[in-house]
Amino acid sequence: MDLENIDILQSILQIIVAITILNVWLLRFNKSTPWRGGNASSMKEEFKTYGLPENMMYVVGGLKVLFALGLIIGIAYPTFISISCIGIIVLMAGAIGMHIKVKDEAKKSLPAFIMLILSLAILVLQN
Template identity: 45%
Template sequence: MTFVGNAVQLAAALWILNVWILRFNKETDYRGGGAKNLPEEFDVYGFPSGTFYLVGAAKIILALLLIVGLWVDVLVTPSAGLLALLMVGA
């Protein structure tokens, strides 16, 4: 993959990790339904509490696989595809 492709792949993975690890409980005005943080947003939309943890774990694992995919190319397409499916659900 090209330098630009690797940079975009890494940036996407780090963005997801930032949201789900560092900022998941921080207040922001960019949440739907008047929610102030990520757990509240899941509550606002009526998802069971387990859904928050399941989606979060999946996104963290897939983001880490995208990073590993910088060295193991075969991981990139499935990881990116599953992340895309999760984002469509969002």
């Protein structure tokens, strides 16, 4: 695969990760999904299920949105890519840990696991 195709693949992955995170935190925040921890039907209920305070939800959400925007901005300004990927990797590892903490079935961790793997791939593809 030549350098141009690698750059295109990296940009596509950045967009996929960014849109997925923005969708969860901006459009589906108060909606039920099959991926929410425990039996939660909203983000607020999910953080309560994990035993985390409400203000932590806003910190985590703010960071996820910030890092997602960093991936989009990173298409034009690559200096944003590494920190955004590392931030998403750490937060997704935390999300997986929370699912494990509340003994969720493994499939509920799948979106976080996919975002973690895609973020690792973006880091590897960086030239």
